[in-house]
Amino acid sequence: MTRAIMIQGAGSNVGKSMLVAGLARAFMRRSLNVAPFKAQNMSNNAAVTEDGGEIGRAQALQAMAAGRAPHSDMNPVLLKPENETGAQVIVQGQRVGHLGARAYTGAKSRLLAPVMESFTRLSRTADLMLIEGAGSPAEINLRAGDIANMGFAEAAGVPVILVGDIDRGGVIAQIVGTQAVLAPQDAARIKGFVINKFRGDVGLFDDGLQEIVSRTGWPSLGVVPWFRDAWRLPPEDVLELASSKGGACKIAVPHLGRIANFDDLTPLANEPGITVQIVEAGSALPGDANLILIAGSKSTIADLATFRANGWDIDLAAHVRRRGRVLGVCGGYQMLGRTIADPDGIEGAPGMVNGLGLLNVHTVMQPRKRLALRDAQDIATGTPLSGYEIHLGDTSGPDCARAWLRVAGRPEGAASEDGRIQGTYLHGLFGNDAFRAAYLAGLGAVSDLAYDATIERALDALAGHLEAHMDLDLIWRLSAAWDEPSTA
Incomplete structure (x- = not known):
């Protein structure tokens, strides 16, 4: 029962x-x-x-x-x-x-x-x-x-x-x-x-x-x-998104109004050698960041306007001139391109806007939503990884010829000529220990974190915490036997 x-x-x-x-x-x-x-x-x-x-x-x-x-x-x-x-x-x-x-x-x-x-x-x-x-x-x-x-x-x-x-x-x-x-x-x-x-x-x-x-x-x-x-646990609500103080390697993340699927950040926040800085509206992107990570967005075009309104496009251009690295995931990837077209008005009024122009790619919003768990591979190192896609829109252009991932047997993502600016639709990259360690090594940081094990330990600790401070026996007695409604 x-x-x-x-x-x-x-x-x-x-x-x-x-x-x-x-x-x-x-x-x-x-x-x-x-x-x-x-x-x-x-x-x-x-x-x-x-x-x-x-x-x-x-x-x-x-x-x-x-x-x-x-x-x-x-x-x-x-x-x-x-x-x-x-x-x-x-x-x-x-x-x-x-x-x-x-x-x-x-x-x-x-x-x-x-x-x-x-x-x-x-x-x-x-x-x-x-x-x-x-x-x-x-x-x-x-x-x-x-x-x-x-x-x-x-x-x-x-x-x-x-x-x-x-x-x-x-x-x-x-x-x-x-x-x-x-x-x-x-x-x-x-x-x-x-x-x-x-x-x-x-x-x-x-x-x-x-x-x-x-x-x-x-x-x-x-x-x-x-x-x-x-x-240590992945937050759901954007209100819970917070900076985490770690080591000298700094990853800056602009806090977009419709930021989505920001669980990509949790493995990085758990890294002792990494400081994840969430940059709030009205603050500049930090000049000492090793990586600017533009996360996913539920409303890419609106968040791109917010990005510019905060002057982050200027800060980002300065970061690139300093030979800093940039990663755009999903909506962030779309923003890095030359144009974003929305002919069907999926995100608002139909039209096209200029992107940040750091990748030579173009995005067209499509009514069809791509939604799937994916097995993938880092092309440069051959490292296998897993993640998921959840997006509207297709992206193409010359920089896609420098795809840096292979997802479900096809090239995925885009990169600038010098490889310092990258974009991808694949979420969950940094939940893969081997990939995360290799990526962070490129930023000069060392990783030996076993992320899934860290989450499991945190859940076990949470369970023990509740066992110590809540009456679980009474909760079980208060729960009610439930029978599904009869279809007769």
Whole structure:
């Protein structure tokens, strides 16, 4: 019999994704078959699944924590923001179109059927379903047609744990206030609460904990101290993107407004000899960078305009004159070329813009999305590697004759004549230890990091952390047996 429980937050970024990952590893270590699930996610940092779909990066990490391959059923609705008021909509791993915020609100109720279909199918493979909410159920203005929080909990008949974030302050009001605004039937679904991201002496919060218990009637499932190794794990939200101080070799990454699939940076941030500097809007690209890395983008043309508005095109040209190296991945690769054409208006108004002109290539946006896991090879060294493609657009031109990768048997990428400027559509390059070591050697840095092993150790440490500070036995007892709906 499958059991299920849902982790909802008293606000955004309270640490739900991390808690689900840690619980998945902890319950897996108790010999349970665990599956993560998030009905609706909003993120431009996606993972490609073996079944040919895409899901939020957090669900891919949770799958890894549970010892599973990522599957599109783990995140059946993914929203990828393209501008301030609209997003690309992914349903069961596949792009179905673009919807504005108001139109999506009206469409949510129609998405409950595929959400429940994915949940039902996934539940057949698990002893325990760990479900992550999105945002907060306290946003009661979004309750009608909701599929992310209480709307899903009601449809699936699952109990809820509420998480508060003490690091941002006001955690008593977060928890008590959530109960106060919820409809009685929604509040009744909450079976307990967790305080996350505590710094200092946990005992100092005993009185606060008792206040929450007495005011809500909900039991405490634990006060979780700040997990210091969280930075080692791939972040999903762009708000979590942060610089990492390491060695003398500096990689600078401009923080684009629609930056996407920035998990490429996590292996580099884990390198002791590498400093990854995230350059925020209004700051110059550092003159002492060994490499400027332009990451992927959900809206290449808009982010290219932002790049220029910050004066980063001038900084980048100076970096090139100093014989610095440049790497563009996916959208960053497109920006490095001569032109970007969007004849069908996929990213906005139809038209063509000039790129940064550092690679002699031209990109044409195409409605067809390339989405696949890939085996590849570094042509220069023969080093095998793996990664994934997830992009709209085809790129061609003279500099593609200097392709530096071979992907699925075909040349991939482009390079300048001196090889110092490179672009590729292949994400996940730096997750490959041998390739990363060879690439960093070209920057004068030494790498002996085993990246996957580092992530596994961090997940084990996270599981141990939660075992020590949360009542996992009570969580198991609070989880509910779940039977799929009868089709009779």
